[in-house]
Amino acid sequence: MMENLSPNQRAWRRFKQNRPAVISMSFLAALCLLVLIWPLFSKPALAKLLPVGMTHSPVELTDQPFAKPDMTYWMGTDVNGRDLLSRIMHGARISIMVGIVGALVSLIIGVLWGAIAGYLGGWWDGSMMRFVDILYALPSIVFVIVLITTLEELVKGWFTNAFGADFAQYSRMIFLFVGIGAVSWLTMARIVRGQVLSLKNRQFVDASRSLGAGPGRILFRHILPNVLGIIIVYITLTVPSVILYESFLSYLGLGIQPPFASWGSLIAEGAAQLNPVRINWWLIVFPAITLVSTLMALNFFGDGLRDAFDPRG
């Protein structure tokens, strides 16, 4: 029964037995692929081959405001007559991009901070982790809102000077990346620090040190690769929370600015349509379904990974 498998191979085997996680992974892969190739569909050469419902542009205004979902507009249109399906796909780009970049920012800060604190120990460890505690105590969403409202004009000015005016319209997006990333690294730092603390007294670290390796080499060559599994797990759990953050900010009108849309701003537009006279249900139902199913898939996927990498399993 004992096969000679590496820990990663064993983890992959365990992961494959977890049905929800595998389904979620396929869903996410399909979504990412679709989102990536979606803009190609509106190219004339390809558009001829495809059903008309897949070939709309997210920014093109038409004369059919509030069209119900039908064969032309699979998910209906909004008040300006823009196709909702293509807007959701376009929104997915932004939501997923914010999710991934935000998670990466949190990864870099969190791993470095936690690893250094854990490895140095003593006074450094104490003060660095107390700093994390202080940031934990701040309401992070309020922090991001304050950051956006106070610094945006300033940064926009810098961008305009440095890269020209056309680039300035992306400043809000960059703010979202950095702002959300900057508040979601705290848990990552704690987890990494805990792991490093337990690993740094292990024999292989002593062996490496006795062979003359410096702290940098020990940290990056020997300790961090051993924390990798848990980092990957945690990253997959950070992505959905960052997407949710962004959706929340966009819902408040502080996120992505029109004509760009994200899932949050699409839901906000749909929610504005809820009234007792007439409900254009597709405007809220489709974006909400997309957001919820993506967040659930990311969570199942992350949970599956965690179970798979858990050595007790």
Place this chain on the structure above:
Amino acid sequence: MAIVTASTKQPTGIRHWAVTACVLLVLLVTGCRKLEQRADLIIMNGAEPESLDPAIVTGQPDGRVAGALFEGLTRFNPKNAKPIPGIAERWDISPDGQTYTFYLRTNALWSTGEPITADDVVYSWRRALDPLTASDYAGQLYYVKNGEGFNTGKTNNATGKVYTKEDVGVTALDTHTVKVDLEGPTPFFLDLCAFRTLAVVPRQSIEKHGDRWLMERPLPTSGPYNLDFWHIHDRIRIRKNPLYWDAKNIQNEIIDLLPAESATTALNLYETGEADIIWDKNLIPSELMDVLKGRDYVHTYDYLGTYFIRFNVTKPPFNDVRVRKALALVIDKERLVNNITKSGEKIASCLTPPGMEGYTSPDGLGRDIELARKLLAEAGFPDGKGFPTFNYLFNTSEMHKQIAVELQAMWKKELGITMELRQVEWKVYLSDQSKMQFDTSRSSWIGDYVDPNTFLDMFMSGNGNNRTGWANPQYDELIRQANQERDLTKRAKILHDAEVLLIREDLPIAPLFFYVGVNIFDPAKVEGVHQNLLDEHPIWNLRRKDGRSTSRPSAQKLAASP
């Protein structure tokens, strides 16, 4: 339930019990909030007001509240918005139309019980003109002799001295008589006297509290209502002023004015019985107008209101008239009124709406995409190349945003230029516009009186409501001339020439459409909301027909359902 487990006989247990009880009690007390009495009328009033100071307010939502608290020499007839006696009981007009003598009511009192005197009127008008008050609406008093001189700090050529407040042509002849000398015959002067800027404000509390005088409680008021409280982003509650001279005709004891920026929110509150009237132009649920128009609680009417875009002419590239023209020429206004606003609005090429007696506006620019592209190329931006990204300022509202998205797409498609949307809340919107912190901005103007001058004089250079940076001496001269002219036909001709400068030659603005008024209220429950050209609905005239409801309607509904 935790209390039961703690009821052991040990002293520590008793102490625990006592502590738990105290904590629960505190939680209980903090959880309670005095149930406020439901107001007799609840009105969805539009955005949260910037101020309630009659001299400061510029927006409609702000003005409606200020108008309920402070009254002027005249007030609006609720039916047709013509001036009728207010604090002044009657008046004499000199044959040349340049001197007015107002006789104040002897029974006009402040809510503190003191009489409203001629000195109060003089003080209020001088204050509105005082440069230190910084009123954007000071222009309403430029028709009073030396009003403009005092407001702009000019020097009197005859004496060589700077105009002071004593030079302003308003004087108290005795405690209840005010004499007003005008610069010229001003046919709409009595209308102006009903306008908020000219309302009578409490001198003593302003001198005592300075800028914070509105915080004084009880706030001394001269109008039909007192201010009960102003909870920001919750409600403004006003209560009948029993000392008002016409108090016997005021029907409602308490009125709540709710701030809302979302038309859907307002409609939801109305439909659930939490609001009785919706009357702000920003709260029209335009997307639903096709359905709503047939319902008996939706009242549509024409009034003097124009929706337009302001350009900031002090900033490149909008300092170039060709750029402004190009942008104006490509706007598909038909699409905006058919797809977005949907209440039957008429598209506008000029600023002054139809409906002014004896005045016909000139035709402005139409839609000509070829010409627009040519003009943009001449200005140095062929196909929009090199045109900087610019912003479009607007206040939070679904409709404004939808229009902004349309404009953004039209300009991008036809001219290849990129516009960014800047949506801000009402107060920020007003202050950014007034500080000229925008490139282009959504704007609207509602007539303050039935005369083209109310639309045209605000674009005189230096007028606080100009807000484009545009200054054209020829235009200023024409408006001044018009208001000195006694022959009404000639006057209309001069105003016409001025408007040509505004909408055909220089274009500091691009008109989009004329508003259609929409009031939402149930005529079986509420009366006194008359639809008139100025969109004025004096609060003192509102009546609730079905008697006072003292409990919240939602509670009634719950009780009624089995």
